[in-house]
Amino acid sequence: MAFKVIQPGMLALLQDLGRHGYQHLGITSGGPMDELAFRWANALLDNDSNAAQIEITFGMFTLEAQASTSIAITGADLRATLNDKVILPWQTYPIHKGDVLAFHQPRFGLRAYLAVKGGFLAQPVLGSVATVMREKLGGLTGAGDKLSKGNLLPFHATTQHQQRAVPRLALPNYDQVEIDVVTGYQFKHFSGLDRARFFSSTYTLSQHCDRMGYRLTGAAVGRDQKGIISEGIAYGAIQIPSDGQPIVLLRDRQTIGGYPKIGCVTNFSGALLSQKKPDDSIGFRYISVDQAERERHLQMARIHQWR
Template sequence: MIEVLSTFALNTVQDLGRFGSRHLGVGTSGVMDPLALTVGNILLGNPDDAAGIEIQTFPFELRFQVDTAFAVTGADCTATLDGRLLPPWWTTPAKAGQVLKLHPPKKGARSYLTLAGGVDVPVILGSRSTHLRSEFGGFMGRALAKGDVLRTAGGVGGPARLGPDEFGAEPADMALPPGASGETDSSDDTLPIRVLRAGEYELFPQEARQRFWRTAWKITHQSDRAGYRLGGEPLKLASRVEMRSYGIVAGVVQVPPSGEPIIQLSDANTAGGYPKIAGVVEADLWRLAQARIGSSIRFVDTTYDDAVAAMAPVDTYLAQIRRVVELYRQRPR
């Protein structure tokens, strides 16, 4: 069990998402950065989809009420246990009474706290994830607050399996730099995001299509877990288009009448009707999750084959962590 000592708005319990309920009008929810949560769970010996805490407002502070193990992944926040500085992407044992504090990150937008056995909250429609707008899932359907006490290890694969004394993984942004795809822009800090052209791409005039690719789009303050609204010179259709609503998944880039693109994310609605110009490839969704409000991204035109191939380095990265952790656990004590 853990007790929340200090938190700000929007920090929630999340797992990998709620699937198979879109026909009921229920979105996926789940973590914005699935790679970070998965790595944290691997380090602790949890199922990949065990629930953890997504922290996107800092500082965040808690007290352990029982002996357990935990990991902190995602954004490069400064994590301390009773004042002792912890390495990033690291699993550590904690004693009852010890206090963990996560400070504002040096880079990145969201940190993830995973606990041995996972966070024990009710499973609703197959997931423990919080959907704030619908007020269900997670811990009482809301963001965490000071004084909340969360149980761990119940109903997530049995008793907590404590991790090794001190062990970690190479952070994803170091192991999987954007340069691996040959799509970096060394002239500035603009983050390249690979996308596929979507159904209404050809409806936009050529000038608008070209501007979509060359613009450094700013993530505006009108952004949250539902979607990132981008700032830049508007994209306009040659003429108004009437569309039927269609299903939405994370990564769909819509263009509303304002002309400023919106990237749909974890808490997106299940359907929408704005023209869609592109879709973010699965391999770059975690990068997008770590892009801060106020930072800039640039879209990179990608083929279907390259989008599929882009997951290979991610899968290899996870497989290597699994292999090393398993070998470490089997070592003579």
């Protein structure tokens, strides 16, 4: 009882909420780039919030069902089809043996999430199935491999299905340009001009964007900053290297680094950022830690109450 991979696409990875508690050993967390979309997909199916899903980047991914089940699709609109009929994200669908589910090139966003009733089945590595290719950890094989043609993705078959959709008010706006930033203790070391330039400039995503981090191009800041003693790196940290072009570090980031950091994108703004493509434009918006916490509590409470 599984889905068989017919076409592997550019990048399809098995993910759960991540591998936590090992950064002191140099092991990063991994997990879904768009956590909000991931959590909603599991909520739609009444799955455990950590149930494994497939993160599909840029589409061109095709599966064939070998048993009946119920699925949810959230995140980017990758022009998904079920038996060649167009289906939309942010809702559930019944699946029967022999059905073919395909994801094509993006209509909007970059990453979609495919959840199955009960979650995909894989053996955890260090407590998680999250795939981190750079560290050769997690995934279907446990060795950090991306999904490939012929892979069988096991699940518990079921004929039970409930038609559900995420409430319209809860849908994220992937066209949003502003990315929320919380400043850190190193922010005060940047000049007033650099701070103003950072928050008033428009940045373009470079071609060097992946699960490890997004490199940006635009107004240079902090060129006069000296390196710092290497220290632990949090999710969303915005490093400023010697060329002054910001780097936003994401799920597969390195665990330590010695570049100064002007701030940190919030969890759900990082999710919005992960749905942007190279050459898209963004701007940074300051918010306080209290505001960031309130936003996260609101999003989590909305999912909890919906469940």
